[in-house]
Amino acid sequence: MYGSRARIGYTSPPSATEVFPYEFYRIVPPGVTLVLHTLPLIDRTSEEVDRSYDHSIGIAKVMGRAGIDIMVFGGLPIVVSRGFANAEDLRRAMEAELGIPVITSASAQQEALTTLGARKVGIIQPYGDDHGARHMAYVREFGCEPTGVVGLNARFIELGKVSLDQVYQAARALMRAHPETDTIHIYCPHLATAGVTDRIEREFGVSVVASLQAIVWNALRHAGIDDRIPGFGRLLAEH
Amino acid sequence: MYGWRARIGYTSPPSATEVFPYEFYKMVPDGVTLVVHTLPLTDKSGDEVDRSYDASERAARVMARAGIDIMVFGGVPILASRGFATAEEMVRQTERTIGKPVITSASAQKDALAAVGARKVGVVQPYDDSHVERFLGYVREFGCEATGCASVNSTFIELGTVDEERVLAAGRQVMRDFPDSDTIHIPCPHFATANVIEKLEREFGVNVVTSLQSIVWNALRRVGIDDRIAGYGKLLREH
Numbered sequence: 001m002y003g004s005r006a007r008i009g010y011t012s013p014p015s016a017t018e019v020f021p022y023e024f025y026r027i028v029p030p031g032v033t034l035v036l037h038t039l040p041l042i043d044r045t046s047e048e049v050d051r052s053y054d055h056s057i058g059i060a061k062v063m064g065r066a067g068i069d070i071m072v073f074g075g076l077p078i079v080v081s082r083g084f085a086n087a088e089d090l091r092r093a094m095e096a097e098l099g100i101p102v103i104t105s106a107s108a109q110q111e112a113l114t115t116l117g118a119r120k121v122g123i124i125q126p127y128g129d130d131h132g133a134r135h136m137a138y139v140r141e142f143g144c145e146p147t148g149v150v151g152l153n154a155r156f157i158e159l160g161k162v163s164l165d166q167v168y169q170a171a172r173a174l175m176r177a178h179p180e181t182d183t184i185h186i187y188c189p190h191l192a193t194a195g196v197t198d199r200i201e202r203e204f205g206v207s208v209v210a211s212l213q214a215i216v217w218n219a220l221r222h223a224g225i226d227d228r229i230p231g232f233g234r235l236l237a238e239h
Numbered sequence: 240m241y242g243w244r245a246r247i248g249y250t251s252p253p254s255a256t257e258v259f260p261y262e263f264y265k266m267v268p269d270g271v272t273l274v275v276h277t278l279p280l281t282d283k284s285g286d287e288v289d290r291s292y293d294a295s296e297r298a299a300r301v302m303a304r305a306g307i308d309i310m311v312f313g314g315v316p317i318l319a320s321r322g323f324a325t326a327e328e329m330v331r332q333t334e335r336t337i338g339k340p341v342i343t344s345a346s347a348q349k350d351a352l353a354a355v356g357a358r359k360v361g362v363v364q365p366y367d368d369s370h371v372e373r374f375l376g377y378v379r380e381f382g383c384e385a386t387g388c389a390s391v392n393s394t395f396i397e398l399g400t401v402d403e404e405r406v407l408a409a410g411r412q413v414m415r416d417f418p419d420s421d422t423i424h425i426p427c428p429h430f431a432t433a434n435v436i437e438k439l440e441r442e443f444g445v446n447v448v449t450s451l452q453s454i455v456w457n458a459l460r461r462v463g464i465d466d467r468i469a470g471y472g473k474l475l476r477e478h
Contacts, residue, residue, distance in 0.1 A: 001399060001400045001401060001402055001431060002257075002258065002261050002399075002431055003257070003399065007257065007399065009255065015276055015298065015301050016248065016274045016275070016276055016298070016301050016302045016305045016307075017274070017275050017276070018241075018242065018246065018272050018273065018274040018275070018305070019241065019272075021260040021264070021273065021275065022241050022264065022272055022273070025260070025261065025264045033257050033258075033261055033399070034257065034260065034261070035255045035256070035257045035399065036255070036256045036257070036260065036275065036277060037254055037255055037256070037277050038275065038276050038277045042301050042304075059254065059255070062254050062255050062281050062396075063255050065281075065396050066255045066257075066396050066397070066399060067397065067399070067400055068255075157301075157304050157305050158305065158306065160240060160241075160242065160246065160272070160274065160305060160306070161240045161306060162240065163240055192240060192241055
């Protein structure tokens with residue numbers, strides 16, 4: 001079987017998922033596979049988010065039967081829709097039930113920021129400016145100080161069309177406006193980021209945490225795979 | 240965006256999908272992405288198949304909003320559940336609704352068998368012997384003579400754990416038991432088959448047509464990507 005080293009289960013919020021498997025297979029070493037389930041998110045309505053929470057729990061049990069080595073609950077807004085404390089309770093309860101490690105999009109990003117020693121965090125988020133405050137709150141929840149936020153003004157259904165250059169330009173704008181930033185946090189693993197992580201770190205002398213990179217890193221490490229992987233930021237190359 | 244040459248939409252039957260995206264990204268050239276939606280199949284029950292039929296139609300409309308270039312309806316048993324003629328009508332209807340080419344797992348395999356000139360077809364199928372007649376029936380539906388079948392004896396939920404050596408052994412068994420076969424057909428794109436295609440073609444001088452290879456080939460050609468791709472059989476290399 002292809003997943004001889006680790007089979008990583010993941011609930012992927014977009015009903016039509018594109019970027020996650022693409023970047024996943026660019027990053028992971030041979031012998032690691034993704035076991036994917038798409039959640040019913042089309043326009044990211046609160047009703048869709050609510051359904052996705054319960055749906056994720058059901059699917060984790062299916063993944064367990066399929067024999068995965070680690071489960072990742074995807075979708076930060078879904079995972080924390082009933083609070084960050086509840087997300088941690090859910091993670092522990094599922095770990096006990098499935099008998100394998102369970103992480104979430106939230107716990108992975110928290111561990112990534114901590115590991116890199118992030119303190120002053122600038123944010124790139126995919127949507128309009130009305131989503132800025134929510135992402136600033138996530139950063140505070142992760143124990144860091146948000147310096148500022150740049151929105152890419154994409155819509156959820158069109159995340160697959162965002163270009164790497166848009167992300168790079170957002171990083172430039174962010175660093176110009178908030179030069180005290182030590183870490184750039186790029187939210188959402190459903191837009192292209194893997195191809196610019198290294199460049200942003202080099203050019204601006206910061207650390208980059210991208211949701212997908214954080215999830216892959218955290219899942220590999222919890223599955224006991226300690227390979228240092230170059231090309232996608234310090235997190236995977238050094239930690 | 241990553242899918243600058245083509246973004247291929249696909250409804251993937253297994254609720255926990257593993258092998259399809261893995262083999263897809265082994266085969267396609269740069270600039271081609273998979274936009275995937277998982278269907279609610281866990282144990283392949285009749286109720287799950289029925290729900291998947293309707294879910295597939297809904298997913299196609301979501302995929303169209305996401306901007307895909309071609310839609311692939313996955314799961315021959317789902318398509319066959321209301322008869323192939325009904326499925327064909329559903330495909331034409333969807334094509335009109337979304338304004339993009341639509342193919343199915345069944346039409347891709349039929350076109351692939353025709354392209355390689357298959358006439359006498361031996362089958363390697365993933366489940367136990369109780370599924371043999373169904374798979375021989377598909378081959379006849381695709382316009383070929385079915386010579387016989389070898390079973391890999393897996394279950395649906397465990398398809399991701401099938402070792403390719405088992406598939407290779409089943410391919411050799413088909414050729415031993417039915418040496419008049421000119422083509423080996425390996426239906427179901429959710430177990431590891433990509434690496435056995437060339438081995439079996441070389442060893443026995445036959446064509447090997449797998450579901451996944453057929454779907455990738457047919458989708459690429461239908462969106463005008465004529466790259467000849469080496470390593471996965473005559474179909475992708477020569478047609």
